[in-house]
Amino acid sequence: MHLLLSNDDGYKAKGMQVLMSxxxxxxxKITVVAPNGERSGKSHAMTFYExxxxxxxxxxxxxxxxxxxxxVALALGxxxxxxxxxxxxxxxxxxxxxxxxxxxxxTVGAATEAAMIGYKAIAVSAxxxxxxxxxxxxxxxxLKAAQLVGQVLEHAQxxxxxxxxxxxxxxxICAKTAAIAxxxxxxxxxxxxxxxxxxxxxxxxxxxxxxxxxxxxxxMSQDVSLVSSGIATLSFVQAKQSSTESNKKLERFLGNLKL
Numbered sequence: 001m002h003l004l005l006s007n008d009d010g011y012k013a014k015g016m017q018v019l020m021s022x023x024x025x026x027x028x029k030i031t032v033v034a035p036n037g038e039r040s041g042k043s044h045a046m047t048f049y050e051x052x053x054x055x056x057x058x059x060x061x062x063x064x065x066x067x068x069x070x071x072v073a074l075a076l077g078x079x080x081x082x083x084x085x086x087x088x089x090x091x092x093x094x095x096x097x098x099x100x101x102x103x104x105x106x107t108v109g110a111a112t113e114a115a116m117i118g119y120k121a122i123a124v125s126a127x128x129x130x131x132x133x134x135x136x137x138x139x140x141x142x143l144k145a146a147q148l149v150g151q152v153l154e155h156a157q158x159x160x161x162x163x164x165x166x167x168x169x170x171x172x173i174c175a176k177t178a179a180i181a182x183x184x185x186x187x188x189x190x191x192x193x194x195x196x197x198x199x200x201x202x203x204x205x206x207x208x209x210x211x212x213x214x215x216x217x218x219x220m221s222q223d224v225s226l227v228s229s230g231i232a233t234l235s236f237v238q239a240k241q242s243s244t245e246s247n248k249k250l251e252r253f254l255g256n257l258k259l
Contacts, residue, residue: 001029001085002031002085002086003029003153004072004085004088005023005089006072006088007092008106008107008110009035010034011034011035011061011062014094014142015092015128015142016092018092018139019146020032021146031060031061031080031085032060033071034071035064036065039068040095040106041106042067042069043103043105045106046070047066047070052070053065054074062079067106069109069110069112069113072088072110072111072117073117087121087156088114088119088121089123090107090121090124091107091123091125091145093123093126095127095129096125096126096127097125098184099184099185099222100185102168102183105123105125110123111166122167123166123237124169125170126170127141127171127172141172141174141175144175145169148171148178148232149169152169165238165239167234167236168233170232172227172228172232174230176230176231177232178231178234179233181222181234181235182222182223183223184219184225186218186222188214
C-alpha cells in the first residue's frame with residue numbers, strides 16, 4: 001500500500017524513523033509529511049491564513065513548518081493529490097496517548113484530520129519515559145509498535161473500518177500482550193503545576209504545566225489502566241464531537257426554549 005506518515009515529534013524523530021523503516025521492509029510505499037520540529041500537545045490545531053513552508057527533504061520526505069494537522073491536510077489536499085495514499089499513520093509518538101490525553105495529542109490530531117477528510121487512519125504511540133526500563137526496552141517498544149501497525153495493515157481489508165474514527169495504538173515498556181480497550185476518562189499522568197516567580201518582578205508568575213506521576217491502574221477495561229499494567233492497547237476513537245445519546249436528553253425541555 002501507499003502510506004502517508006506524519007507525527008508531532010518531527011520528521012527526524014526516532015519513532016518516525018523506526019516506523020518508516022519497518023513499513024518499508026514490508027514492501028509498502030512511504031511518503032512522510034511531518035513537522036520540521038517538535039509539535040507535541042498541538043492537538044488538532046490548524047494554521048489558518050498564515051503562510052506554511054514545506055521543504056522537500058527527499059523524494060519521500062517533506063518537512064512542514066506547521067502543526068501535525070496542517071501536515072496531513074497539506075499532504076492529502078496538495079502534496080499527494082495526484083498519488084493518494086491508502087492509509088494515514090501518525091506516529092510513532094514518543095510517549096503514550098491514552099484516556100483524556102488524546103484531546104491534547106498532536107499525534108491523534110493528525111490522524112483525526114485524515115479521518116475527517118475521509119481516510120482510514122491510525123495513531124500509534126510508544127512509552128519513551130524509560131520508567132523501570134532500559135534504553136533497549138524503549139527501542140523495543142518502538143519496534144513492537146511498528147510491528148503492530150504492520151499487522152493491522154495486513155488485516156485491514158477484513159476489518160469494517162468505522163467512518164470518522166481512528167485506531168489508537170499504545171505500546172508500554174516491556175509489553176507482552178495486547179488488548180482491546182476503551183479510551184477512558186482518566187489521564188495517564190496526574191496533573192502538576194510548577195510555579196516560579198522572577199526575582200526582578202514579583203507581580204509576574206511563571207508556570208510549567210505537565211504530569212509527573214503516573215495514574216494507578218483501576219478499571220482494567222480502560223486503556224489508561226491497561227498500559228499502566230504493561231499491556232498494549234488498541235482503541236477506536238471518534239473524530240466527530242456530537243454525542244447522539246446525550247442529545248436525546250435535551251428533548252425533554254426543548255419545548256420550553258424561546259427565541
